[in-house]
Amino acid sequence: MTEPERDPHCLFCRIIAGELPALKILETASAIAIADINPQAPTHVLVIPRRHISGIAVVTPEDAATLAGIFDLANQVASARGLDQSGYRLVINQGPDAGQSVPHLHIHVLGGRPLQWPPG
Amino acid sequence: MTEPERDPHCLFCRIIAGELPALKILETASAIAIADINPQAPTHVLVIPRRHISGIAVVTPEDAATLAGIFDLANQVASARGLDQSGYRLVINQGPDAGQSVPHLHIHVLGGRPLQWPPG
Numbered sequence: 176m177t178e179p180e181r182d183p184h185c186l187f188c189r190i191i192a193g194e195l196p197a198l199k200i201l202e203t204a205s206a207i208a209i210a211d212i213n214p215q216a217p218t219h220v221l222v223i224p225r226r227h228i229s230g231i232a233v234v235t236p237e238d239a240a241t242l243a244g245i246f247d248l249a250n251q252v253a254s255a256r257g258l259d260q261s262g263y264r265l266v267i268n269q270g271p272d273a274g275q276s277v278p279h280l281h282i283h284v285l286g287g288r289p290l291q292w293p294p295g
Numbered sequence: 296m297t298e299p300e301r302d303p304h305c306l307f308c309r310i311i312a313g314e315l316p317a318l319k320i321l322e323t324a325s326a327i328a329i330a331d332i333n334p335q336a337p338t339h340v341l342v343i344p345r346r347h348i349s350g351i352a353v354v355t356p357e358d359a360a361t362l363a364g365i366f367d368l369a370n371q372v373a374s375a376r377g378l379d380q381s382g383y384r385l386v387i388n389q390g391p392d393a394g395q396s397v398p399h400l401h402i403h404v405l406g407g408r409p410l411q412w413p414p415g
Contacts, residue, residue: 215413239363243356262390266414270382293335295410
């Protein structure tokens with residue numbers, strides 16, 4: 176990882192810094208969870224590491240703690256929304272074919288309805 | 296994590312043990328990548344930790360190395376399939392609403408075509 180901790184032009188870095196508004200759901204020392212502005216399910220939350228990482232493709236085994244932090248928060252969000260039994264889908268988009276819209280790693284947490292297959 | 300390292304009744308544990316066939320794509324010390332038997336995209340590969348973990352919901356920060364291992368292998372699969380530039384989607388299903396079909400943690404790696412939104 177040779178990226179800076181924060182990119183001043185990054186939408187999510189600016190949200191994390193409090194420079195742009197977002198509906199915060201939960202947060203931890205290493206990550207935040209915000210409502211997706213265009214929700215695709217009753218629960219549709221984005222879990223974002225505070226550290227700027229452009230996408231999953233650049234994550235290496237050295238980033239294990241960051242990965243663990245975002246999945247722990249994703250699970251916390253799912254529990255807080257009562258999805259433990261019904262289930263939920265976690266989605267990470269990398270690059271154009273996946274429609275990655277912000278070049279800062281994030282997990283989509285979707286639940287609260289039956290999710291179809293294929294996942295796009 | 297109080298689960299055994301291996302569940303003798305688990306489909307993926309049996310594939311990992313060589314007791315059931317699968318089309319292996321890549322493997323590392325901690326994970327294997329196999330072709331999905333019902334592919335939904337030109338690349339549709341499952342990345343599975345060798346250790347039995349029933350799903351993402353039971354993963355804790357203590358499992359950081361396991362998480363890092365499966366995402367590292369997912370990225371290796373994407374690179375091997377030439378998806379670095381075009382992109383790919385990683386999907387983890389937890390529970391019935393998401394259609395989790397095997398209770399052993401796995402990442403779906405999808406790419407090779409534009410992926411739609413919502414992701415199910």
